[in-house]
Amino acid sequence: MSDTEKPNAKNVIEVRGLVTHYGTRQILNGVDVDINEGEIMVIMGGSGSGKSTFLRHLMALQRPTSGVIKILGQDVWKLPQKKLFELRKKLGVTFQGGALFSSMTVGENIMLPLYEHTKLDRLTMQIMARMKLEVVDLAGFEDLMPSELSGGMVKRAAEARAVIMDPRILFFDEPSAGLDPVVSSQLDDLILRLRDAMGMTICVVTHELESAFKIADRITVLDKGSILFTGTVEELRNHPSDRIQNLLNRRSEEAEIDADEYLRRLTGDKEEAEGMPR
């Protein structure tokens, strides 16, 4: 059991040398990250830098080319299937578009994990769902279909679903994408509240600086598939590197485009983009 029990109580997620490809294109080139218990880790980076891909690895949705991913002390790709299912019950996710099941009502969406994983009676499940909806300010919307909600409401309902099983670790992909500033700020508050109220470890992917600075305990900056920086908000602000300062000040990076890359784009030498292995 020594291998499967958490060897380091503080270390909830441990990633070592993560390399991944889509087809022949390398997306992540050896990423190392540690996420500690109870912290909010924000993963930043430009569009297409591999943030979502990285997050999929952290949730054990995608098998890496090489590298080790340990969640709660367990090497996820060495676990037998049954253990992996058990592990996944301790994770909650809000995907970029919410990913609510469009054929179910909001209430049914939120109750689905309870229905599948517990033997609670329906009334208890309904009460639990209502409590979580209360947390995200959506009480009373149980009977609506996802298509009847606004973008911000979909995200919040998805959050309620993500926390219904009281997960140890919560993941967010672009919580503020496509939302107006007020709503996205409310979502940030919600994320902070979830950590404080439930003591969860939270990992947020975003490209919004403002939001990142507001919620992060630590920030990891991904760039072209490698880690540019890991540290606290203060450390990031005061970092001497030009590249990071450019990123912070939103300075255009067009001058930095790699000559090879540019040429390849012009000549249209596209590699086959293969579907990801299931």
Place this chain on the structure above:
Amino acid sequence: MVEGSHQNLAARFFEKVGRICVSALEEMGRHGVMIGESFHWLFLGPGMNQPVRLGAVFTEMMEIGVRAIGIIGIMAAAIGAMLAIQGIYSLKIFGAEGHVVVGVAFSMVREFAPLITGILVAGRSGSALSARLGTMKINQELDALEVMGINPVRFLVVPSLLASLVMVPVLTFMSMVLGLYAAALYVNTALGMSMAAFFDQTIDVLSVDDLIHGLSKAAIFGVLFALIGVLNGFLVKGGAEGVGKATTRSVVQCISAIVVTDMLFALVATL
């Protein structure tokens, strides 16, 4: 120069044929894997707290089967009548109209009922299955299921597979009965043969084997169309357009698979 371009052309032709063969094999492999996985979850799922829900199977049965009764019934009756009309018309040449029952009974039970049911179900539910799973895939709903610890094959695929395995034969049986009934009605008006006599003769000429032949074909069609629908849905890439493409692809593949299987089945069964 000319020689070279010929060689080039030949090479490209063979390359293309090779590619098509490889992708066809790959596709068959995927179907095999999907069947394997479905069995895995059906039998081993409960041990992992991942049981296949009967409720989901019934919902699918409703969708695949019960909602299709109307249209399939009408089509089956039309085909039954058509067989009777055509049969009497051609048998008249030999003055053997009385034997029309034999032709109608065999073709309806062995061929037309499974075929028309299969094609209609494929058009209705094969495409719907692809569209639904494809949309779920691009909305990351499949990922969401996976992270929740709910296996998508167990949760979505097995119920559809079981439902169509049961419902396509049931619908086929209904088609047989309705088709024969419509034929009997026509024969009754055209030749004055009583309905009772028609069905007596039908039962005389048909053996249990014929019935099993028709129904087992229907079961195979059911599995085929569910697999094709599901796989095309799972493999969707690239947004709403991808879903549209998958849906079209799914219907075309379903119908081709059904017709080809039917032909092979007929070939083997009449050897």
